[in-house]
Amino acid sequence: MPEGDSVHRLAARLRQVDGSRVVAGELRGGPDAGRAFGDRVVTGHATHGKHLLTRFDDGVTLHTHMRMQGSWTVTAAGRRLPRHVAQDARVRLVLEDGRTVWGIDLPVVELVPTAEEHRVVGHLGPDLLHDDFDRDEALRRCSRDPDAPVRRVLLDQRRVAGLGNLWANELCFVRGLHPDLPAGRVAFGPLLDTARRMLRHSATAPDAYQVTTGVLRRGERHWVVGRAGRPCLRCGTRVRARDDVEVVGSPARRLWWCPRCQPEPTAA
Numbered sequence: 001m002p003e004g005d006s007v008h009r010l011a012a013r014l015r016q017v018d019g020s021r022v023v024a025g026e027l028r029g030g031p032d033a034g035r036a037f038g039d040r041v042v043t044g045h046a047t048h049g050k051h052l053l054t055r056f057d058d059g060v061t062l063h064t065h066m067r068m069q070g071s072w073t074v075t076a077a078g079r080r081l082p083r084h085v086a087q088d089a090r091v092r093l094v095l096e097d098g099r100t101v102w103g104i105d106l107p108v109v110e111l112v113p114t115a116e117e118h119r120v121v122g123h124l125g126p127d128l129l130h131d132d133f134d135r136d137e138a139l140r141r142c143s144r145d146p147d148a149p150v151r152r153v154l155l156d157q158r159r160v161a162g163l164g165n166l167w168a169n170e171l172c173f174v175r176g177l178h179p180d181l182p183a184g185r186v187a188f189g190p191l192l193d194t195a196r197r198m199l200r201h202s203a204t205a206p207d208a209y210q211v212t213t214g215v216l217r218r219g220e221r222h223w224v225v226g227r228a229g230r231p232c233l234r235c236g237t238r239v240r241a242r243d244d245v246e247v248v249g250s251p252a253r254r255l256w257w258c259p260r261c262q263p264e265p266t267a268a
Contacts, residue, residue: 002066004049004162005203005210008129011052012044014101017074018044021096022056029090030109037093047129048121049161055114059093062091063120065108075100120226125160130205139188145185150191151193151255152245153183160192165253166225170212171195173223178262179255185265224256232258 003205021084025037041057052096054062064070070090075081081089092104092226103109112119125141126134154168155160172179175191201208209223213233223233228241235262 001066002050002070003164003167003199003210004047004127004129005167007047007050007052007066008203010066010210012046012052014045014052014054014072014074015092017095017099017101020099023092023096024094025089025092027062027109027111029106032109032111035111036121036240042093049124049157050164051121051124053117053121061112061114063110063117063118064091064103064106065208069109070106071104073102075102096169118129123203124157128162128192128199132208133196135189135192137194142188142192143183146182148183148212149180150177150183150186152180153186153255154195160195163195166210166222167195167199169224169225169254171198173213173256173258173262174198176262178264179257181265200239204211224254224258230257232257232261235260 006058020042021039021041022037023039027033027035027037040060043055043057046053046055050067052063052064054064056062057171069230073081074199080086081102085104086102088105089102090106091101093246095101105106110120125245126138128138138160144151144159151168151172154163154171155165169179171177171182171191171194174194177186177191198212202210202212207216212223212225213220215221219227220233224239227233227239230239232239235258238254239258241243241254241256244255245252
């Protein structure tokens with residue numbers, strides 16, 4: 001699932017091309033579709049939540065978002081993508097050394113001045129993976145709607161950036177919080193500390209990507225996600241699940257929880 005740790009790992013992989021000169025290529029999607037690329041140097045890759053920022057030496061940033069379907073790959077000199085994959089390319093950057101960077105099936109592709117990156121990420125909350133994570137600001141944003149369910153707060157990128165559905169569910173289990181527990185009854189300090197620690201481990205440790213239990217065996221990598229009807233790995237109670245529509249008109253997202261480890265909220 002593409003979440004903050006996914007994009008963090010992606011940026012680390014794409015940094016292999018930092019310092020390379022782009023000699024040809026184009027954008028094939030978004031408002032700048034048809035824009036040719038050439039004679040510019042990739043100066044770096046940065047992330048904010050689930051957003052990727054590819055910066056160039058001419059003061060322009062390529063802002064992309066993978067959502068659920070996008071991906072990136074780099075082909076070696078003389079190698080090509082399969083035709084059925086290449087037809088979904090939205091970004092093509094040919095480098096001076098012959099390698100090519102491809103952004104595949106990206107739903108968000110746009111150019112912004114590097115000095116104005118705030119136009120595309122400024123609305124987001126503090127990023128849990130940033131070294132300068134503003135914990136106090138994240139606490140303020142997460143606490144401003146005390147009646148909102150905790151899982152919905154964690155998923156709101158305007159409050160804190162980087163958590164998707166997998167992490168929201170797993171974090172609620174780890175902290176013993178029912179996903180419907182009102183935010184006003186949640187100690188967000190310890191919750192965000194746990195989120196930051198787990199997300200960073202997933203983003204940086206080999207073989208740890210989105211493994212929340214520490215166990216690599218199939219079916220045991222997550223505490224509750226994907227385990228509806230199966231015994232809780234901690235207490236043996238059957239994990240429950242339901243679909244939840246957070247915003248009218250948006251697709252439903254799946255909730256998982258253990259009724260014993262995450263007791264249903266009682267009236268305050």
